[in-house]
Amino acid sequence: MLQHDVLIVGSGLAGMRAALEVSSDPTLDVAILSKVHPLRSHSGAAQGGIAASLGNSAEDSWDLHMFDTVKGGDYLVDQDAAEVLTREGPENIFELEHMGCAFSRDDEGRVAQRRFGGHTAPRACYAADRTGHAVLTVLFEQLLRRGVKVYSEWYALDLVVKDNVCQGLVAYDILSGQIEAISAKAVMFGTGGYGRAFRVTTNAFASTGDGVVMAYRAGIPLEDMEFVQFHPTGLQGSGILLSEAARGEGAHIVNSDGFRFMEDYAPGRMELAPRDIVARAEQSEIEAGRGVTALRDSVFMDLRPIGEERIRYALPSVLHLARDFAGIDPLDAPVPIQPTAHYSMGGIPCDINGQVRIKDLDGAPEITGFFAAGEASCVSVHGANRLGTNSLLEAVVMGRRAGRGILDVVHDLEPTSIDEGDMANAVGEVDHFLTADGSQKVGEIRAELRDTMMDKCGVFRDDAELKECLSEVKDYQERFKHISIDDHGSTFNTDLLDAIELGHMLEYSEVITTGAIARQESRGGHARRDFPDRDDENWHRHTLAYRPQEGEDGPRLEYCAVNMEPRFREPFPLQERTY
């Protein structure tokens, strides 16, 4: 059995920021474990910026940022969390800047800031349009400087929790095929989102919700999983993200008539309305037959109003992506775009110190020694819809807070241990896939699942389609029991990992769908055709989905209240959300 004081799973912004914080205590032994090398983490794909009310290019304040966040999240945001996020934003940005982050600069030499959807002030700090990459790189550099131990290309298989106390992890060394137990007094998950279950997505192949499902399997309920953000500017077909920075810089979105249709949906903000609203507007235009290209499944984003020089300077990645992946030069022609599954608002329930808690139970008991931050978690700072540039901020702010949360308690936690019995699930799972001899194929089931989720649990939803979706997901789960894989080797067996990941996708897809069927209202990223209005009386609350026990036929849903108690100001009362 391997052993550390603190084990952090996932090496994106949240995980690395937490590890850096924990490593400030030299008496602690901290390690990071990740299925990809830290520099490959999906945080690096974030393009447009990281929000904070620095006020460098216009007057701004944390209150205003907090209000935008709460409203953007359609009031499902926990206000204690949004307060922490926005108040601590600026100091976190300055800290990253002091670490050497390659932020773009304004004429005064300060960190440059630009506009982003749903934010009333220009508060997106950016590094051209590769902000996630710049932050990820600098955090990894500082981790190297600190000499933090990294289990690179280790796959976490199972979280071990006994009597609400986290013991550690069972993990698989991808290089050697060995399964190892790693005990730790504190484990933190920064394992990212779950967008891979959708056909059209911006997410990396790695974003398969592994951490979320491990927590679920360990008996922890998942919060607000039905809230998935569709980003309005994915490249047609592949869904590859074109940064919202393009809209921030002044790109137009038009339908087949060349009309800037946001005029009809959010006249006050036009293209800079929040993502859920723009994505629904696009989908409505497409469904009304005003889509573009031969397939009529997309609309156009026109960057030319921004001007060539500024596009080259501020949006180099957008320029390259459109050229390399769509064969279109945005300097000459508009780019076809469509809504693409982008961000997972739901996840592992935790508080503002990253402590995982079962929020629907009296006193919200904690899972001792288990923490979460970033996209894998649900604090909830994003509520029903996340504003652009708030995700990097969340990962950094909440990663740091989770690190501090761990520092606060870890010295008082008892040493933990994992015995062979605790490893049985993980060992059994790997063994099953390596020896299974069914006729079903991982690739086929996965492709069908992604179609189902996109077409029946996508931008717009309704009862009938969601129920079809759920029954199809259950069919896939059944078929999944009868798969076989080709690779039975022990070295870098990615065929095996694909199978394990599909198991995760099938499990959380059921949770998303079940939560979506139950939630009979439209709020943020969850839009029901049959219930087009927000219903605060019945639904101003978070969903918590428990894994079915013996005899139960699907996830059991419970609910908990939205936090309305910020510490330093009055809460923002519920209002209608218009732009």
Next chain:
Amino acid sequence: MAQQEFIIERYNPDTDESYEESFNVDVQPGQTVLDSLNAIKWDQDGTLSFRMSCRHAICGSCAMKVNGQSMLSCQTQVDAAAERGDPIRVGPQGNQNVIKDLVVDVNKFLNQFERAETWLEPYEDQEPPEREYRQKVEEFDHWSHASTCIHCGACYSDCTVAAVDENFLGPAALAKAYRFVMDSRDSKREERLQFLSEEQGGIWDCTRCYMCVQACPKDVLPMDAIMELRTLAIEAGHVNNHGVRHHKGFMSGVRKRGRLDEMMLPVQSVGIGRLLTGNLAAHKEMMDYTPGAIRLLKSRKLLTIAQRHGANADGREQIERIFEEVEAEKHHHDVDAEAFGAEFETAIGGH
């Protein structure tokens, strides 16, 4: 829908077998090499292993050799890689050990960053400002391109020096070192320049072969960064003889091995000898000197030849002769690289 043949260099660690395997894949317009590898893995042979994650050229996982050149497979269109319907050859990155199929051991490459300590070292003797450090747009613009490195290893995989010298820090680590040398927030500029000059495998060991610039999918321009570091190091007084000695040893190694990817070296080394005498004027001159070989390289001609034939024992004698001729030309600035290329072609098989 067209069919495209892929010939994949495979390695099975369990049996220690290396072999080539051919697959036919249906390709749609816009399909990338990575899409095609996935199609093979998902529909034909699940044992095929490679790394990938973001699929849009930002995570740096998927660099491999496509038709002999290192590139990101997710960024490479099948149409662009397939010349006249020829099969597309896909192999693992060079200069690193293969673990399985297209997966290489990246530690050798990534360890170089640790060796060069490419992270910001803050000023110890002063508190950071309350807000951000101020940095002029011009200062930022001067080095920010070098911070766009995605650590994909494509440059290292194609680097002619990394091929023969385990100690070479390599283009990416050197470019990142440059980024910190240029960043006013870093306190170790002087120490860095000294280290990069004196360390075995530092800035003086690059042969200016340009392969890294060619391979890089981002705007890092590693070779240019190394050249700028040399100028800075000279200005800071770090001129030493180690570089010269090492350079000579290296060249004789190339002669003996006669490997094709190193055949670009003689062209580049024309000026390097003078440069290594520490002659500042010669150095500056070199900065503007663009050998015709770069044009050749850009046309991918030499590489195509290289990957098709590989150097054999017979070729080595001719390689030796080319070396001699190039050396004889050493003091002429106008070495005709096109002519060299033609001769090179003859040397390796007369095509």
